[in-house]
């Protein structure tokens with residue numbers, strides 16, 4: 241068992257192959273955090289924490305010894321209002337109006353297998369995979385509010401998951417105002433906080449800050465994680481690199497408002513928290529009601545970011561989503577959006593599909609504009625009936641023509657949205673999020689459906705499933721093109737409006753359960769104006785997510801670099817688009833566009849009917865290459881060899897097969913150099929003593945030579961040019 245409780249020392253130990261996580265129940269019943277890091281011996285480590293800090297202005301719980309303060313001791317789940325002034329893990333307003341929660345140990349349960357959560361996605365253990373769980377109850381004896389901390393231990397994958405439930409076991413209602421999925425205390429400073437920021441068309445750029453006494457904090461209050469911040473972060477040693485230093489990666493499985501923060505306290509201890517954003521959040525818990533906070537995935541590495549990333553990639557590839565496409569090859573797709581926008585008819589899309597086949601595509605995706613009166617973004621959303629006039633007949637006829645051309649067929653939906661100019665809105669104006677007496681804000685001319693309502697969900701499930709069940713649809717792109725404003729449900733009374741943001745997320749997961757999980761043979765791809773909804777919870781339903789509407793290959797090197805810290809390459813929707821790029825006006829060689837898209841799911845986003853035969857041949861060549869390297873790219877270990885944010889003039893990355901027998905190194909030049917210059921690219925993760933050859937080059941070296949001396953890359957090939965090196969063990 242990877243989880244042990246020592247009744248004598250009252251300590252809990254969670255062990256993976258490389259990490260230890262230790263907690264202890266104090267003499268006064270509080271659960272203290274004793275250690276999380278590189279594997280340690282099975283010692284009684286309470287001695288290390290015996291020295292309590294005695295300082296002024298640090299409250300002591302009544303009846304405890306004078307050096308015992310919740311404000312200085314490392315807490316496993318920090319209390320609120322009773323003496324810990326650092327980030328609280330929970331805020332409860334009790335029925336008497338008091339703000340107080342003091343959790344004391346009540347009991348625990350250790351069991352084999354991975355816990356699951358009610359109504360929220362979470363990681364699962366595969367058959368024959370070792371995973372254990374523990375639940376620890378902490379109760380406030382005055383109010384009866386009981387918090388249960390959940391830990392899942394994936395021993396071989398070096399992953400620990402956390403989640404929390406709050407149950408009102410008292411006799412009066414309470415108001416939950418804040419709930420973190422985890423809180424981690426470190427009795428040290430010297431951390432950096434790395435997070436992934438951006439905006440639409442430029443998601444998940446990388447920023448690194450030193451953790452000081454001023455909070456490092458990221459959050460979303462937009463209803464979804466959004467483009468501006470991503471619910472994945474890294475707390476690491478200030479000198480940590482790809483190959484060195486301690487890193488604590490955390491990814492929240494939540495598609496709503498989140499908060500993540502790290503801060504030093506007055507004694508230079510660090511507290512690191514992640515959970516639901518308390519802004520505009522309130523949940524009323526009546527007697528016996530239970531609230532479940534989302535799961536957070538922790539990936540610890542003592543050897544730098546690369547190992548942390550590999551652990552994240554393995555768990556998200558193998559333990560999040562049950563789609564058959566997690567194991568089965570995914571089709572290379574061609575999508576009509578950048579080619580046509582709303583301006584198409586049935587013949588045009590069939591033509592794009594037929595020409596797409598010549599590029600080697602396996603799947604054609606019909607994007608926005610096939611339903612209702614959807615000829616621009618101002619009408620039709622919500623009316624999930626085929627626009628027969630535009631399509632020139634039934635959808636099934638068009639699908640048949642695409643299938644006859646040898647391609648699978650995929651379709652776009654944006655279920656949670658509605659245009660005022662739609663039959664749905666005309667019939668159900670009360671089905672949207674809006675505050676009585678105010679005109680709700682529009683964004684892309686659309687409003688948001690109130691999917692906290694069962695009747696709205698029922699309509700969506702029925703109308704979408706009807707289309708999926710009556711047509712040969714093998715792929716769905718599920719889009720979401722605005723943030724939430726005017727968050728108010730006409731179904732809820734005024735006391736419960738603080739619940740709407742979270743209930744919206746629960747409603748969304750219910751839609752996914754009823755549409756995605758009931759169609760196991762369809763490949764679902766997430767999307768939100770590009771990558772506004774890219775999080776671990778989505779990966780529990782959808783193997784891939786459209787990374788960004790920014791298809792400029794140079795910007796993509798930065799977007800995909802940031803995305804790769806937590807999320808696997810196999811989850812990153814990446815396509816080749818036409819040049820000059822529609823968003824940036826930049827022209828990048830086809831080869832580079834293909835090389836960058838290959839570090840993702842690969843596909844095309846262009847008008848295949850406007851390409852020359854030579855261009856089509858070139859495309860077919862790169863599709864073939866992608867298919868050749870598919871297994872290394874999709875299932876291998878990913879290494880960031882250099883950062884696209886550095887001033888080296890190039891960026892490089894690598895995919896290595898798990899058995900180290902082959903790898904693919906990609907290098908893109910970001911600058912035009914004034915003179916010849918050779919950079920030495922050092923691959924990683926090879927077998928030191930094996931001999932490797934680089935395909936197409938006269939280079940044959942041992943793994944250790946290649947990894948330490950590097951392979952020569954002539955940077956004088958021009959700006960935005962690229963090379964790919966396929967390296968094979970002989």
Ligand code: DGJ
Nearest residue numbers: 577607608768769770789
């Ligand atoms: C936003 C997506 O990111 C695009 O790829 C496209 O599907 C449009 N929505 C369609 O409205």
